[in-house]
Amino acid sequence: MAKVVYKALGMVFGLLSGMIAGAVFKRAWKLTTGEEDAPDATDEEREWRQILLASAVQGALLAVVKAVLHRGSAKGLRRVTGSWPA
Numbered sequence: 001m002a003k004v005v006y007k008a009l010g011m012v013f014g015l016l017s018g019m020i021a022g023a024v025f026k027r028a029w030k031l032t033t034g035e036e037d038a039p040d041a042t043d044e045e046r047e048w049r050q051i052l053l054a055s056a057v058q059g060a061l062l063a064v065v066k067a068v069l070h071r072g073s074a075k076g077l078r079r080v081t082g083s084w085p086a
Contacts, residue, residue: 002077006085009073017066024065025058 029038038054039046078084 002081002083002085005081006074006077009077010070013069013073014066017069018062020069021058021062021065025061028057028061029054 025038030036038058039051041051041055043051074085
């Protein structure tokens with residue numbers, strides 16, 4: 001049963017982590033560059049360096065936020081059920 005609950009929470013936390021990471025990235029990009037929007041791959045006026053940097057930072061941030069939420073939910077589930085959701 002704990003595995004089923006963890007799987008359901010995992011989907012919710014996956015969506016939530018994307019929303020959180022996106023908001024944090026947008027704010028961080030604005031603070032560091034002064035620009036409203038980060039470049040995307042189809043921005044013709046942007047250089048490769050800017051596009052790749054933005055993509056790398058955004059991906060790393062998403063991975064960290066996702067790991068924090070999944071690890072936290074696994075630890076919380078263990079506290080409640082007594083078993084680790086493997």
